[in-house]
Amino acid sequence: MPITYHEWGDPNVALRTAAALGSDEVQVWLARLPAAEAGMAGLTGLLGRDERERAERYRADEARQHFVFGRALLRLLLAACLNVEPAALEFAYQPHGKPILVFPHPEENPRFNLSHSGGLLAIALARGRDVGIDIESMGAEAPDWLPLAARVFSPRELGELTALPAPHLQRRAFFTGWTRKEAYLKATGEGLIDALEAIEVTLTPGQAPALLKLPASARPPREWSIRDIPMPPDFAGAVVYSSFITT
Template identity: 45%
Template structure:
């Protein structure tokens, strides 16, 4: 079940945070990356030196701004969940680059993942269970049959080709985001190929990991959830285990 808390345009009040993030809940926040100069400066002040250097490596100002907002909001949200100052949060990264909280923060208590595309970012938070989140801007020019044939499993490619032409682009990005969310949840990066497992993608079909070829029992260990970030976007969430309730909220300033 997905509940969406909508923020009316122009509202800027501090959002209400559920301080009892239970193990059977996942919180998803949607936020706009287009913030005022003052807000970007405020969020940049929360970043540590490595994060600022990463932001400054972007060639275009828009990329620097979006990275700064995404990382600053991640710190802000984690600060609320952990009840500490955002600038004091420390991160660690596994060998494939997946971020997690440093040991000092008891990382098993809050797991997180982030994705951004276009002008929107998605943040996922869970307690004592791994998760991965993915967001993509729908680009009909990218949803080519050749790309699907290169990266998707044969059954997924056949499913896309069986659809009416007007349904294929949406199905392509539904498949792509569900697969990326699962890969991010696994934390294995490019070591886990996109065609080594299969996800549901037919219009109206429940989100699910259908088959994991390397380990037939692995599919049952994960649940997939479809997200609706807004027109022109597709999102997905992968969570370890079953029975979790997904709560979706908008960060103030994001137009519904």
């Protein structure tokens, strides 16, 4: 199945591309947050009332900007897919918080997921199949990864990571593994779970992305596809999509 990568530049080109989203395609969009507050002008007006209220509750400017920018671009892309006005879209939330569209014809419903980190936004779009996306900045604002590794990875993955000969390779492996696991968990909608080591992924830099092991209760790995996202140097990113069609 083709997966296509796009950068948000000229909005007209972006919206035409999103409108042409095929049933056998996954589109991945990357956009950089505007550097100045002025670049955000007009975006809040695209949001629903509950989203505007949520935006007001963010204390940190950066988190608020990430949220508003993400929801505004998401609405623009989905509205182009459905040929409706962005503000007319309505979202519902699955039990663990995954947003989905409320739409009278679920089988036509574009599926989506978004992720933001370090001033970048990523959105995945597909029709009728589950998608999950995760990007992480590995820059100065990134979490201190070493103490997290034992919580996130299985003994096998931890062994693979610590066997890498240089700190920068271990760091890259950590964020590669993290984003691959989280993209899968966002595709299923589970979000953060306790038993993260029940999921195993490849993480050695240069190794093809793969879901090696999933919890016994989950659909088997062959029913999912995983891809790395071409990212700027100090970022990692992955997208996961289902091969089964969901309604």
